[in-house]
Amino acid sequence: MNPPAFRLPGMTLEKTTTILLTGGAGYIGSHTFAALIDAGYQPVILDNFSNSHPAVLDRLQQLTGQRVVRERGDVLHAGFVAEVLRHYACEAVIHFAGVKAVGESVQQPLKYYSNNVGGLVSLLQAMETSACRSVVFSSSATVYGDPASVPIHEQFPCAPESPYAQTKLMCEDILASLGAADPAWRVGVLRYFNPVGAHPSGLIGENPRGTPNNLMPYVTQVAVGKRARLQVFGDDYLTPDGTGVRDYLHVMDLAEGHVAAVQALLTRHQSFTVNLGTGKGVSVLEVLSAFERASGRRVPFEFAPRRAGDVAQYYADVSLAEAVLGWRATRTLDDMCRDSWRWQQTNPEGYEAGPDIPPRPGLRSRPNEPAQPAAVA
Numbered sequence: 001m002n003p004p005a006f007r008l009p010g011m012t013l014e015k016t017t018t019i020l021l022t023g024g025a026g027y028i029g030s031h032t033f034a035a036l037i038d039a040g041y042q043p044v045i046l047d048n049f050s051n052s053h054p055a056v057l058d059r060l061q062q063l064t065g066q067r068v069v070r071e072r073g074d075v076l077h078a079g080f081v082a083e084v085l086r087h088y089a090c091e092a093v094i095h096f097a098g099v100k101a102v103g104e105s106v107q108q109p110l111k112y113y114s115n116n117v118g119g120l121v122s123l124l125q126a127m128e129t130s131a132c133r134s135v136v137f138s139s140s141a142t143v144y145g146d147p148a149s150v151p152i153h154e155q156f157p158c159a160p161e162s163p164y165a166q167t168k169l170m171c172e173d174i175l176a177s178l179g180a181a182d183p184a185w186r187v188g189v190l191r192y193f194n195p196v197g198a199h200p201s202g203l204i205g206e207n208p209r210g211t212p213n214n215l216m217p218y219v220t221q222v223a224v225g226k227r228a229r230l231q232v233f234g235d236d237y238l239t240p241d242g243t244g245v246r247d248y249l250h251v252m253d254l255a256e257g258h259v260a261a262v263q264a265l266l267t268r269h270q271s272f273t274v275n276l277g278t279g280k281g282v283s284v285l286e287v288l289s290a291f292e293r294a295s296g297r298r299v300p301f302e303f304a305p306r307r308a309g310d311v312a313q314y315y316a317d318v319s320l321a322e323a324v325l326g327w328r329a330t331r332t333l334d335d336m337c338r339d340s341w342r343w344q345q346t347n348p349e350g351y352e353a354g355p356d357i358p359p360r361p362g363l364r365s366r367p368n369e370p371a372q373p374a375a376v377a
Helices: 027-038 055-064 078-088 102-107 109-129 163-181 215-223 251-268 284-295 319-325 333-346
Strands: 018-022 042-047 069-072 092-095 134-140 186-192 194-196 230-233 248-250 272-276 301-304
Touching: 018 027, 018 078, 027 042, 027 055, 027 251, 042 078, 078 109, 092 109, 092 251, 102 109, 102 163, 109 134, 109 163, 134 163, 134 251, 163 186, 186 251, 194 215, 194 251, 215 230, 215 284, 215 333, 230 284, 248 251, 248 333, 251 272, 251 319, 272 319, 284 333
Parallel strands: 018 042, 018 092, 042 069, 092 134, 134 186, 186 272, 194 248, 230 301
Antiparallel strands: none
16 A cells, blocks of 8 residues: 655645656656655656656556656757746746766766756756746755764755765755845755665666666665675774665655655745755665565675775754655665565566657657756656
8 A cells, every 4th residue: 555645734735736857757756756646746757768768657657547747858958848847837847857876977077067057057947938936956965075973964064075966066056046036936955865765566666777876776686686796885984883874765755755845835935955864874784684684585795995985974864854844754774675675576677668758749859969968866
């Protein structure tokens, strides 16, 4: 059974509100689509499918029982985005589209600045011409860099240590400047920590291409024998078991955080910046132990040297999100592991390649003209 839909306390929907999801076919975007449907919204997906799978659209229709409204295009094409916003009379945008691998950003910084920063500017231009001025921005806890202490509060100084993190902070600065120049803009910035897990149905989940950048999909691939063992980077941190501690957040809790952010913008008309996490730190070895309990499988691992830039502990102070949004994470580490395992078992090869997605009649799908098209979160 699916959990009850998230709604902001005291919130009543008087009509169907349409929300545009850029990068809505990606990992976080697809789960947010499902959460928005549960909350009574009409989400519209805009995606160029450069880093996502069209097959997710069929899964979402199966999951929600509703037709998935989608347009194929790139946020870098402001004119096309404006046309989509006007056609569907979108009242707000949740901006997921972008590229997101920290290591790759060090090797290809221009790809990250052009897509993440350029993509946001293009989107905001489209929104301005379409009289849509409410946006939820998918930011990242990486903007904090290496904090002096934990838990990490929103008032901590930002010191990004990679081009990826720098693009997120630059986007936050752009949004702050826009809000200062025009009070009509309402901006919700969500700095989230480590999303993991999958929808409990097993129909949608994290589908990395190539070697996973995140811990949980790597763990699941080792558990099913696709990879021989997991490398655990560092066993000599000043943590209880010597391995790195992170704030792992179930993707459905994160999706409901986006719903809460949209509701807050549309009903309270105030901008905000909040952390989304559980507020609890969990070590790598604790994740492995929980996953082995959930799956009944052993996960072989070996210790490897620390990676440059990794820190010992990284977890959120989430009190502001609860105060501003009325939101808090409710799912446990066991839930995260169980749902990740169900997704892996149900979809051993991830999403199978689906049919090409044609443009909707009346709207022109734009080709991916930029050399590095925007991907999805």
